[in-house]
Amino acid sequence: MSVTVSSAPSRAASVDARSWPDVARLPRTSRLRTAAAERLVLRAFGRLPLRVRPAGGEPIGLGGPLLEVHNPQAFFRRIGASGLIGFGESYMAGEWEARDLVGVLAVLAEHPATLVPEPLRRLRGAWAPTRPAGHRSTSDGPRAGIGHPYDLSNELFALFLDETLSYSSALFRGFPAEQNLLPAAQHRKIDRLLDLAQVGSGTQLLEIGTGWGELAIRAAQRGARVLTVTLSSEQHAVARRRVHEAGLADRVTVLLRDYRKVLGRYDAIVSVETIEAVGEELWPEYFRMLDRLLAPGGRIALQSITTPQERLPASRTNYTWIQKYIFPGGLLPSTEAIEQVVTGCTGLRVAERYGFGPHYAETLRLWRERFAHRAAAVGALGFDETFRRMWTFYLAYSEAGFRSGRLDVQQLLLTKEETV
Template sequence: MRTAEPRSTARQLAPPSPTAGVDAVRWPDVAAPAKASAVTTAVTAAVLRRTFERLPLRVRFPDGTTAGLGGPVLDIHDSKAFHRRIGAQGLIGFGESYMAGEWDAPDLVAVLTVLAANAAELIPAPLQRLRALWALRRPRTQRNTPAGARANISRHYDLSNDLFALFLDDTLTYSAALFRALPADRSLLVAAQHRKIDRLLDLADVGEGTRLLEIGTGWGELALRAAARGAHVTSLTLSHEQRDLALRRVAEAGLADRVRIDLCDYREAGGTYDAVVSVEMIEAVGAEYWPEYFRTLEARLAPGGRAVLQAITMPHERMLASRNTFTWIQKYIFPGGLLPSVEAVAETVRDHTDLRIARRDGYGAHYAETLRLWRERFTERADEVAALGFDDVFRRMWTLYLAYSEAGFRAGYLDVQQYLLTKENPAR
C-alpha cells in the first residue's frame, strides 16, 4: 500500500507506549505524541473549556461533565490525551487526537462547521499575538521547489488511483462541481462536474483548433472534453499515477491525436497557447511561488489569450496569519499546500504580470455539496478502502479531511472562485 507516512515532527516524543491499535511505524506522531508538561496540559484544558462554553456546541467529557451553549455533540473519550496533544501541537494535535480515536462526533461536519465559523476566535487574542513563538513552522522540506513540488504532489495524488475511484464519480473529477440546484443528489454529480468543466472551457473560449495548455491534469476529464470540442491540448502533471490513467482514458476515447500529457512542472513548460486552464492547482504552488505561477500563465498565453483558473480561497487575514505555520492538512493531506485569498490573487496578478482579471465568480456552497457526496461515498465504501490496504488511522484521517473541508465551505470560511484572466493584444 502506498500511503502518506509523514516523518515525526514532534519536538519531544512521549515514551514508546503506542496508542492501542495504531501502527507506530506508519503513524509515529499518532502512536507516540509530542509531550506537553502538566502545566501546559492544564492550561490547555482550561482555555479550551472557556472556548467551548462560548460556542454553540455540546462537549461531553468522559467524567460526565459537559460544556458549551448546546448544539452538535463533540465527545471527548480521553481528556488527558486530547488536552496534551493540543497543548503540544495545537490544531495538528487536534487532528492527530481524532486519528487516534480520542474524540469523535455523531455529526462530525456539524461540529467542524461551528469551529470553522469561529476560527478567528478559537485561540485567545494574547496567544494569537504570540503565534510566532508557539506555532510550528512549516518544514523547509515542503517548499515547492521543482523537486519539492514533485515529492509533495506524489504524497497525495500517487496514493492509489483505485482509492480515488472509490469515492469520486465516473468522471474522476477531484474539484468542485457546479449543480443546477442545492442540495443535490449523487446521481447528478457527473452532470454537475461536466457543467463546471464546460463553464471553464467556455470562459477560456475553447473550441475547434484552440491551442490549450492545462496546468494540472487530474485524471484527464477536462482534457477529454476540450479535445472533443476540437482543441489541441497539452496537459501537465507531476503525478505518475494520474498521468498513466489519464493517458489510458485519452486512448480509449480515441483522442490521442489531440491530447498530449506531459510529466512536467508548470515552470518547465514551453510554447504559446490560445488558452490556459488550471483547476485547483494554485493551492499546491505555495505563496513564495505565486508570482512565478502567474508569470508563467502570462508567458504561455498568446496575445489576446485567456487564462481560466479555479481556486479555493480563504480569508485574507487568516491566510496572512497562517501562511508560515505548519498545519494538520499540510502534514497529512497536502504537503506544501496553501490556500490563497482573493486579495492575494489580485495583488499578485497586479504586481507581477500585465494580465487583467476580467471576471471572478464564487460558488463555495457547491463545493460543500460536492464534498458531502464524496464523504458519504468514502464512508459507505470503508470496507473497500480497507481492502486496498489502508488502515483505520488512514480512514479516520481522510474522513476528517473530507469533513473538515466540507465544514469550511458550509461555514463560509472557505470559498471557491472561477477566474478569467486576459492578456491584451498589443496589435489591437
C-alpha cells in the same frame, strides 16, 4: 508494530507506530501546558453552540452537535503540545468522536476568536507550530507538495469520486444534490471553465494539472487540441488510458512534466485547483509562465480554492494539520493576492471572477458519504483504520471550511492587456 493510545478500551484505535509515529505516541509536553490547554479549551467550548462531553462527565456548551472525548488526558495533552494539529491527531487516534463531525468542525471554524483568546493570538509565534523548511516550495522543486496527495492510489480515489474522476469542486443546479447528479455537476464546472477560455474547434489548449483527464477529454470533444501536464505518475497513467479509450489520442497529449518546462504558445490555458499547491514563493513565477505561454488574444481560466485576505498573513507561517498530512507544500491564496501578483508581475489582468463555495461543501459531502459507505473497500486496498479516520477528518474539515464561509472556490478569467 502497533500501539493502543486510548485509555477507553472500547473506543481505542490500534495505530501502526511505523506509519503514524505522531499518532501512535503521545507528544512530550509539560503537565502545566496540558492543564492550561484543558482550561482554555473547556472555557472556549463552554461559549460555543456545541456540546462537549468528556468521558464520565456531563456535557458543557450552549447546545448543538456533540463532541465526545473518550480519552481526555490524551486529548488535552495533544492540544497543549501542538494545538489544532494535535486536535486532528487525537481524532485519528480515536480519542474523540462526533456523530456530526462536519457540524462540530463548522462551529469551530466559525468561532476562531473564541477558541484562541486575544492574548494568545498576539503571542502566536511562541506556541503555534511553524511550517518546516522542507514543506516550503522552492524554484528547484515543488513536485513533492503537488504530486503527494495524488500518488496514493488510483483505486482509492475511484472509490469515492464519481465516474468523471474529478477531484475538484462541482457546480450544481441546486441543493441538496444526490450522488447520481455529481457527474453532470462536474461536467457543468468543466464546461464553464472551457467557455470562459473560449475553447472550441481548433483551439490550442494547455492544461496545467491533468487530474485523471476529464477536462482534456471534454475539451478535445469540442475540437480542441490539448497538451496537458501533470506531476503525478498515478494520474498520468490513468489519463493516457482514458484518452485512448475515448478515441482522442490524436487530439490530446498527456505529459508527465513540470509545468515550468512547457514550451510554445497557446490560445487558451486552463488549470483547476493547482495554484494552491504551488506555494506563495512561486506565485510570481507561475503567473509569469502563464503570461509567457499565452498567445496574443488568448484567455486563461483558473479554478482556485481561496482564503480571506485577512487570514493570509497567519497562513504564511502557520503549520496546519492539512499541511502535515494532506498537502505538504500548500498555501491557499486570497483573490486579492492573486490580483496583486498578476497585476504586479505580468501583463495579464483578472477580467472575471465567480465564487461558488457552497457548491464545494456539497461536493465534499458527497465524497465523504461515499467514502464512508465504501470503508471496507478502502481497507481492502491496504489503507488502515488510522488512514481512514485521517481521510474522513480531511473531507469533513474541508467541508466545514466551506460551510462556515472560511473558504471559497473561484473561477477566474485572465486576459492579456493589448500592447500598442
